[in-house]
Amino acid sequence: MAENVLNVLGRRITDGELPAGAVFTVAQIEEEFGAARSVVREAIGVLGSIGMVEPRRRVGVIVTAQDRWDPYDPHLIRWLLGGSQRSAHLEALMELRLAVEPLAARLAADRATPDERADLLRHAEVLHQLGERGQGNTQGYLEADIAFHSTLLRASGNPFLAGLATPVAEVLRGRTELGLTPGRPAAGTLEDHVATARAIASHDATTASSRSTAHLETVRREVSTDGTTDAEAGD
Template sequence: MTPLGSDAPSGSAPSPAQAGTTAPAPVLHNSVLERVGTEIAQGILPAGSVLTLARLEEESGVSRTVIREVVRILESMGMVESRRRVGVTVLPVSAWNVLDPQVIRWRLSGSERVAQLNRLTEMRLALEPTAARLAAARATPEVANELLELARQLRTLGEKGEGNQQPYLDADIAFHALLLAASGNDMLASLHGIVTEVLAGRTDLGLSPADPAPVSFDNHEGVAQAILDRDPDAAENYARGVVMEVWQELSEI
């Protein structure tokens, strides 16, 4: 059996699956990546597990080229290490890029999902109030008004009992992504994918109430209005209120 990450012997003819292949088919690539990534994230393939290209190729029914691309992506996430004559070894969580949105999504699908949501919410608590404070000093009136409109959409949808539906989630994601961008700090803005996965994961796990508490609408609108009013203290406090409410909900699970 050929170790994962090992090439065929020099001078050997390519297999039918390899011949003429220039890039893995996206659908096959994504399907295999999702399966293997999820199994690693959920501990089905624990740290120290050694896989081979041949095994993955056989289990997945795809070409060697697709398997190599999947391994390359997992290596970029710090989840595996490929070594010739050894294979591909699953690495411990300490080596993972735990802020990669895809890794976050895989971890949220496992048994430790609530603990993962708690950790992510703690991180949001450290980031979003600061982003709101910066936005109050840097955001244009047009951006502040867009935030206010999104906050009003959240109130309208939430008061109709649609807090756990896709339109509400879409508006919530748009609000928080825009808030991070409005900070004028490109590092904060780049974290929008993380917040998106947190919000989507909370909804997918059935933890988003159909009827959000009215204070949630007040806090979202308060953030936007404070940014429009150029009031950094109020913007920071309202943003902290938004995240603290989620944290409180999680603590009751």
């Protein structure tokens, strides 16, 4: 029940149904959902931790401006990707990935542990095999994709880059759940995964960065040119 209340309120806020400055009360939400006060307070507590609402005594719960929201929160990313401005948010998230993942690849070529290098190669090979079989929209592909990019960010040895693993995973997961990931990834996507992993394994920082950039540019172009979906973008 708490998760249901949270998701409904979160989507209302991100879609603008509850704009910045709007006020609602715990009692109103209790009545609408037939939920216990503790359940409603739990949902509002999560929204507050994201920065989306601010409870005020004798006033109610006030919706805050978007510049106060935590853009890396997994709940928020999920709501934004499921909303009417999905394409704009996908493009913004791709700009973030393009800014940080090639740097992570460059650093990983110097800093990754032997296990991380081996894991990247293994995940890239799984992605290649599944993608070649037209299974890019399967759970197995999604798990390998999340594992690849999470390992890449952690292998950078930079805790701030590693901290982006969760929001990046939520983007990949959200796109799959929304049916935006194609069965057969865009040309070059699978090869760039493998080439990036191999470059990191061989300590080639320049190639690792350039192949990561090439991969993400492919995805970004697809997201930018399609106003409704990115179903040809790969990952």
